[in-house]
Amino acid sequence: MDPTELAAQVIAGNRRALARAITLVESARPDHREQAIVLMDAIKSAGRVAMRVGLSGTPGVGKSTFIESFGMMLIREGYKVAVLAVDPSSSRSGGSILGDKTRMELLSREKHAFIRPSPSQSELGGVARRTREAVSLCEAAGYDIILIETVGVGQSETVVSEMSDLFLLLLAPAGGDELQGVKRGIMEIADMILVNKADGDLKAAAKRTCADYAGALRLIRKRPYDPEGFPKATTVSALEEDGLEQAWTDMQTLISWRRDHGHFDRRRAEQAKYWFAQEIRHGLMSQLAREPLKSMIDDLAGQVASGEITPSHAARDVLEALRHG
Numbered sequence: 358m359d360p361t362e363l364a365a366q367v368i369a370g371n372r373r374a375l376a377r378a379i380t381l382v383e384s385a386r387p388d389h390r391e392q393a394i395v396l397m398d399a400i401k402s403a404g405r406v407a408m409r410v411g412l413s414g415t416p417g418v419g420k421s422t423f424i425e426s427f428g429m430m431l432i433r434e435g436y437k438v439a440v441l442a443v444d445p446s447s448s449r450s451g452g453s454i455l456g457d458k459t460r461m462e463l464l465s466r467e468k469h470a471f472i473r474p475s476p477s478q479s480e481l482g483g484v485a486r487r488t489r490e491a492v493s494l495c496e497a498a499g500y501d502i503i504l505i506e507t508v509g510v511g512q513s514e515t516v517v518s519e520m521s522d523l524f525l526l527l528l529a530p531a532g533g534d535e536l537q538g539v540k541r542g543i544m545e546i547a548d549m550i551l552v553n554k555a556d557g558d559l560k561a562a563a564k565r566t567c568a569d570y571a572g573a574l575r576l577i578r579k580r581p582y583d584p585e586g587f588p589k590a591t592t593v594s595a596l597e598e599d600g601l602e603q604a605w606t607d608m609q610t611l612i613s614w615r616r617d618h619g620h621f622d623r624r625r626a627e628q629a630k631y632w633f634a635q636e637i638r639h640g641l642m643s644q645l646a647r648e649p650l651k652s653m654i655d656d657l658a659g660q661v662a663s664g665e666i667t668p669s670h671a672a673r674d675v676l677e678a679l680r681h682g
Contacts (some may be wrong), residue, residue, distance in 0.1 A: 360392045360473055362670060364399030367498050372471060375498045379473055382490040397490055407439075407496040408612060411521030413514045413543075415505045417551045418529045420462040423595035424504055428464045430601050431502055439471040439495035440464070442506045450588035471500060489520045489632055515545050519631050522621065525550040528570070530554055530562035545577055548588050548611060551604060555592035563592045582620040586613055644679065653678060 358377070366374035382393045414420050428438045440461070464470045470573035473491065488505065495503050504519055507513040519525045526547040544550075548571045570590040577588075589607065593600035615621040645654060657671040 359394040361399050362662070364396050364402075364497075367400060367494055368403045370499050375471065375494060376473070376529040378494050379487075379491045382487045383493070397493065397595075400494060403497040403499075405496050405499060407497075407500055408502045408608075409492055409505065409520065409522045410502060410608070411507070411514075411517040412527060413517065413525070414527030414553075415529065417594050418527050419481065420506060423527055423551070423553055423593070424506060425461040426595040426598050427601055427605070428461075428470055428504065429581075429603070430598065432467055432469045436501040437469045437471075437499060437502035438467075439503045439504065440473070440506065441491055441495070441499075442472065442474045457469075471495065488517075490587045492520055499522055514556045515546060518546045519628050522624070523608060526550045526568070527553050530559045530566045543572060548583075549604070549607060550574070550588070550590040551600075552590065552592045553595055556594040556597045560594075567592045582615060582618075582624065584614040586610065627650075641679075644676070650675065650678060669676070 360381070363374055363381070367378050378396060381389055381396060383391070411423065412420065424440055424442075428440060431438050461472060463666055465472050492503055492505060494555070500565045505517055514526075515522070524546055526543060526549070528550060530552060550567075552563045552567045552570065555567075567590050574588050574590060578586075591600060591604060591607065592605055595601070601608065615624070644650065654675055657666070657674060660666045661668050661671050
């Protein structure tokens, strides 16, 4: 299908066309990449702006349960919800573990929900490189809230925060030792910390954990794009659907404040520049992986390893070769 026609169907809200469009932008084939660029240019005409919510958390924290409960609540309030769940890929086959969709049984059957697990394709931190374009496609298709779930390993949280309007960190009730294990960098990018499983025997522990994280957040330097009281920690129970409405109210408060003070548009502009730089980097790395540069790099790497030449000398030779085509 012509990418311009495909874009028109995506904008019209055709779910099958949306799925096809995401498959196209995920493809690494050079001809598909050219079509994807035309497609992404065409969907800009929709002019729609969704709320993009990044979500991460440690394994077993109940991310899928939270996303399903939170998504169903939003749909009951009249919103259309898209979920882009980034799964770990096989390093050999590139295949994706599609467990997330089967765990969100209710949400996957909802006509106002769209769930798309994406293979990470061995990218840093398990974040699919084309997830950013998939987010824009869902936005153009008329979805009001887009939840971007990461596998929660390594630096993937930072990458997801670069395509989100706000970033949620989902944590389980635990003792003080776990607080020590949460990296300061993740705490600094989180807009809200949600302590899940605040129900049954864990309810008291969840409140204590929440208080610990709230105290830790107060020690972090206040960010210029936050109103008073943010970033904040709160408790939720995805299983009992408790605390979800308050969490949603807090998210809306934060986004509204950022819109009113110009931070929302400024952040989106900064993210666009970030992804522009990423595209250049990826394009350059792709060129370096092709012949004859690949053979040259392999040869120079051997010379560097043996001490014949310095890394700086070898890098200069590669860049000179790249410059002269």
